[in-house]
Amino acid sequence: MKQTRFLGTENYVASDELMNAVNIAIALEKPLLIKGEPGTGKTMLAQAIGRALNKKLVIWNIKSTTKAQDGLYVYDVVQRLYDSQFGNEGVDNIQKYITLGKLGEAFCSKEQVVLLIDEVDKADLEFPNDLLWELDKMEFYIPETKETVQAETRPIVIITSNAEKELPDAFLRRCIFHYIEFPGQELMEEIIKVHFDNLENKLLQEVLDAFYWIRQIPQIQKKPSTSEIIDWIQALIIGGIDIDRIKEEIPFSGVLLKKNEDVDVLQTNIGRAR
Known part of the structure; x- marks a missing residue:
């Protein structure tokens, strides 16, 4: 039809x-x-x-x-x-x-x-x-x-x-x-599942928590978008990153952030969080 x-x-x-x-x-x-x-x-x-x-x-x-x-x-x-x-x-x-x-x-x-x-x-x-x-x-x-x-x-x-x-x-x-409002965490989860069929749930939750934590940092000039979180998940899978390191270290941050200043801000906030 x-x-x-x-x-x-x-x-x-x-x-x-x-x-x-x-x-x-x-x-x-x-x-x-x-x-x-x-x-x-x-x-x-x-x-x-x-x-x-x-x-x-x-x-x-x-x-x-x-x-x-x-x-x-x-x-x-x-x-x-x-x-x-x-x-x-x-x-x-x-x-x-x-x-x-x-x-x-x-x-x-x-x-x-x-x-x-x-x-x-x-x-x-x-x-x-x-x-x-x-x-x-x-x-x-x-x-x-x-x-x-x-x-x-x-x-x-x-x-x-x-x-x-x-x-x-x-x-x-x-x-x-x-x-188009930026997707909330629930809608973003749906979007990610469209791109990844069998994504481990713990990995998904760690990625989402880290991603939205980065987006709420006020000093970040160019906040990561939907395309960046998709690429980031792919990088984490290819790199075989330990899930427990994701929020603690934000590996491959250059996939998410495209400005030197934003990478520096992220590292500063990671240090404070520790």
Whole structure:
């Protein structure tokens, strides 16, 4: 039976609040804006929605240099000029020099796709505003060919942000918003069990206790995330670390912490705890 509501997947554990936000955004046909600290599964959410609903995923990775136009289409005027100079055929066919961007690709899909606009806040401040019409009306105009590209089936749009910049109010009004809270210990245990089938319970509990103790140290600048605890467990298993040493020594702390200052803070707190 075809799934029409997002209920998470075997590999993606979602809270009830997150699943509700996804399904409301789909029902209202509005973009879902997802915020949350790094490592909370924002990007993976779009992948999970695609798998759960059996829909193709189109990913538009945003960079500091990305312009809204890049997502619509690119007109290769240089190649057309080159072809005209060498007398190549088809120069009058402008369509030949038009390449759709990720937004254009999603609009032109015969079937509904999941469109991920990843890390929208990396671009300049005008970027979100430049997409207002296209996200609202699900269409854009190509003046070179005098053609309007309109979505045949409205894509499911997921937009992620790391809150590096404030997004414009006009953009926010058009989105459903959800902040992914960092998983509590109970939910984190579920997430870990997805990645490790037969993890010893004592090891799991020691890892969780140590991990959340580190996260609550106020001086830690970049707190370890979900991806780091998964990697850390793998490192502990590969290293054959004695379970009783985990909280006492925090072996392989460089897997969890990525700043020299944070490693120093951790060592200081380990010393105090002893």
